[in-house]
Each structure stands twice: as structure tokens, then as C-alpha cells.
Amino acid sequence: MGVYDGAPAGQESSGRYDREESSAQRLDRNWNELLQEIRVLQTGSQILAAFLVVLPFQDRFEHLDAVQVGWYVGLLLLSLLIVALLLTPVGMHRRLFRRRVKDEMVKTANTLLRTAILLLGVLLSAVAVFVIDVVLSREIAAAVGLVLLTLMAGLLVLLPHRVARRVHS
Numbered sequence: 001m002g003v004y005d006g007a008p009a010g011q012e013s014s015g016r017y018d019r020e021e022s023s024a025q026r027l028d029r030n031w032n033e034l035l036q037e038i039r040v041l042q043t044g045s046q047i048l049a050a051f052l053v054v055l056p057f058q059d060r061f062e063h064l065d066a067v068q069v070g071w072y073v074g075l076l077l078l079s080l081l082i083v084a085l086l087l088t089p090v091g092m093h094r095r096l097f098r099r100r101v102k103d104e105m106v107k108t109a110n111t112l113l114r115t116a117i118l119l120l121g122v123l124l125s126a127v128a129v130f131v132i133d134v135v136l137s138r139e140i141a142a143a144v145g146l147v148l149l150t151l152m153a154g155l156l157v158l159l160p161h162r163v164a165r166r167v168h169s
Contacts, residue, residue: 027102034089034109041113042086045120048127049079064134071130078123085116121152 021029052075055061064072089109096105129145 024102027106030106031093031102031109034106034113037113038086038089038109041116041120042083045079045082045086045116048123049076049083052076052079060134067138068130068133071126071133075123075126075130078119078126082116082119082123085112085119088112117156121156122149125149125152 019026052072055072089105089112092105092108125145125148128148129141131141132144133141
């Protein structure tokens with residue numbers, strides 16, 4: 001049997017997952033799945049943001065040129081925005097607890113999480129550009145950044161789109 005839908009291994013999935021659950025149970029399951037995904041992303045995002053926050057206190061930071069300082073400030077702000085996007089569903093849940101708006105919270109949290117994932121792909125590519133610019137050269141950094149951004153787009157946008165199309169065709 002396949003892991004998700006009962007189809008034997010090696011056979012195509014129908015993409016249908018019948019569950020015996022009420023709307024409230026489905027919302028609870030969706031909310032819990034979103035929270036698990038947020039937990040995975042939060043740790044790495046917060047560590048990266050913390051690294052960026054302390055970077056100006058390193059001796060070598062004084063040697064950055066104006067472009068590198070501007071790039072750094074953009075990285076810092078983007079990392080903090082991502083952390084905020086990932087914290088918002090938790091704060092939203094706390095503020096709206098027992099108000100019977102879980103359907104709206106799930107929709108909003110899904111949008112926030114999807115946005116955070118895309119921005120995290122951009123951030124990871126941009127951090128690589130920054131580091132390679134400082135360590136090697138701006139030209140190599142630009143080339144690597146373009147490759148990484150393309151890879152991130154493929155993994156985070158095109159691959160899920162392709163899987164969804166395959167399931168629904």
C-alpha cells in the first residue's frame with residue numbers, strides 16, 4: 001500500500017483522500033499541519049535573523065563597501081519580515097482564541113506561510129550573494145545568486161505546481 005492513499009506502491013495516485021471528519025475536525029487538522037510547518041521554518045529563520053543582527057558587531061563589517069552595507073540592511077529587514085510572518089499565525093491564534101474563526105485563521109495562516117516560504121527562498125539566495133561578494137567577488141556572487149534564485153523558484157514554485165497538475169490531470 002502507498003503511504004498516503006492506499007494505492008499499491010508504484011501505481012498512480014488518484015489524488016483523492018477520503019476522510020471521515022467534520023468541517024471542524026478538518027480545520028483543526030489543517031491548523032495543526034500549518035503549525036508544524038511553521039515550527040520547521042521558524043527555527044532556521046530565527047537563527048539566520050539572529051546571525052544577521054549581530055553581524056555589524058564583527059570587526060570585518062567596517063570593511064564593507066556601500067553596496068554591501070545596503071545589501072546587508074536589505075537582508076536584515078527581509079529576515080525580520082520572514083520571522084514576523086511566521087510569528088503572526090501564533091499571535092493571531094492567541095488574539096482570536098475561542099472566537100470561532102478558525103476557517104479564516106487557516107486561510108490567513110496559509111497565505112502568510114506561503115509568502116514566508118517564498119521570501120525565505122529569496123533570502124537564502126541573497127545571503128549567498130552577500131557572502132560570496134564579501135569572500136570572492138561581486139561577479140561570482142551575481143552568477144551564484146541567479147543560479148540559486150532559479151533553483152529556489154524551481155523547488156518552491158514550479159515543483160509543487162507540477163505535482164498539483166499531475167494529480168489533477
